[in-house]
Amino acid sequence: MGMNELIGISRLFGGDPEFVLGGGGNTSWKDATTLYIKASGAALGTIDESGFVALDLAAVRAVLQRDFPLDSAAREAQALSALLAARLPGQTMRPSVETILHALFPYVYIVHTHPALVNGLLCSVDGPGRAAELFGDRALWIPYTTPGYVLSRTLKDAFDRFAAAGRSVPQIVLLQNHGIFVAAETTAEIEKIYDSVFSTIRAAFGAAGGKAPDFSAVGAGAAADATGDEPEGRALAEAILRQAPGSSLRFVSNAATGVFLASPEAFVPLAGAFTPDHIVYSGAKPLSLSHEANRHAGDAPATRLGPAWKAFVKSEGFAPRIVAAEGLGIYAVGASAKMADLALALFLDAVKIAQYSSAFGGYRHMALSDVEFIKKWEVEQYRSSIASQ
Ligand SMILES: [Zn+2]
Structure with missing residues (x-):
């Protein structure tokens, strides 16, 4: 006892x-x-x-x-x-x-x-x-x-x-x-x-026919700390680091993430926040780079990233912690290696939740007003932690 x-x-x-x-x-x-x-x-x-x-x-x-x-x-x-x-x-x-x-x-x-x-x-x-x-x-x-x-x-x-x-x-x-x-x-x-x-x-x-998420690695650059071995993946990693200089970057691509990175429609379950923890560590939503957007812009993901990043920061009020590149993989960005690891861990957790929820009528994100509350709360907590130092 x-x-x-x-x-x-x-x-x-x-x-x-x-x-x-x-x-x-x-x-x-x-x-x-x-x-x-x-x-x-x-x-x-x-x-x-x-x-x-x-x-x-x-x-x-x-x-x-x-x-x-x-x-x-x-x-x-x-x-x-x-x-x-x-x-x-x-x-x-x-x-x-x-x-x-x-x-x-x-x-x-x-x-x-x-x-x-x-x-x-x-x-x-x-x-x-x-x-x-x-x-x-x-x-x-x-x-x-x-x-x-x-x-x-x-x-x-x-x-x-x-x-x-x-x-x-x-x-x-x-x-x-x-x-x-x-x-x-x-x-x-x-x-x-x-x-x-x-x-x-x-x-x-x-019983609902659900299949457990498959996190086995596929393709090159699947190691947790690689940045993508394909030239396109490497170029995107460099472009992310130009937007967030000095950051730590993690990359992952596997069967489970591949399901959601197949098309803009497939990605929708991951485009919102599931819980407050996901907002705290991975951000309220990821920056998603779709082929569709690339085709419209006529550019490679790395070229698209700069304007997409700036537009994201403007509308969301925070820098992306996850960049989800259709057909390539997931990039997690953090101020330190630990922050990047956590952003990735919580995003992969969201991948699992999205998959499990499919057996229970489909995913349900937090309401946007609740997301906004947590975002503000985080800022307050951050301020108070800085103030108390
Ligand atoms: Zn809790």
Whole structure:
């Protein structure tokens, strides 16, 4: 029981890219008075006791009883300072943005992840209906809600309804276009529930005739850090680096990406954002270079890139982190090698989600207004991280 169990289950899920990518996912353990939760930015796969923050459980739950301003930036800032004030004496790290959610669950262990297989269901048109059919009362479906204070408010209201009806809170909570929470009294039970969720979704995917994404490499330049061996691919890589000098670049081309890079129509499922994490690491959308556009322009992809890049920055307000070149492959651009790796990992995660969602009535992106909110939120967080340096 306790911290050692929490560390063990965190490393188990955090070390498996099927469940957790980058700094994503978070875990917690609570006793009657204290909540131990992953610190913001800690990596689950290698976490030890120093990666967790200890908070007063009652004080965290009480954050939702306070009145906050309607303005979202002011509200999130005040909620965060209330949360920081709920830390036990001597605690200095910032707790996960999802801390209040963890505190709300009346269970000892919580493991929250964003697995591609599960998100295939959560980012699909038929998601709500299929989830009810597959999991019944075992799972609670929460329609897409802005992460942070608003999401914890929504979950609290849902849990209160269970309490009022004299029912226990479900151990599985499915957050549309986001991820899954699994809650239990023991870590063994957490594993068992995850196993059953995965096998249930996998079976439904298979029964619908779904084929698992094929990430085996095809053609030249498929190594993760190559830039494309074909002359056209190399020229495009150089053109990208002219737009983003000093950046790190990753290239990938495989059977799974090839399906979506076959035509502009085939690419549509990847042209929007599936979850907030995808926006944070891969950008709200990729820059897509289609043959069609090339034919109209009468130019090679490398020549097309400059004007397309500038138009993208103008309309989107950020520089592309993914360039998807029809018939060539995927280029990920990052300010560092780590950022480029993360952009690519999250984009390939979106490739999986797009493919899995095909078995559940097709993909469902986040609404554009929600995408805009996350984009602004990121900017705010970036500003605050710079300001605190
Ligand atoms: Zn999450």
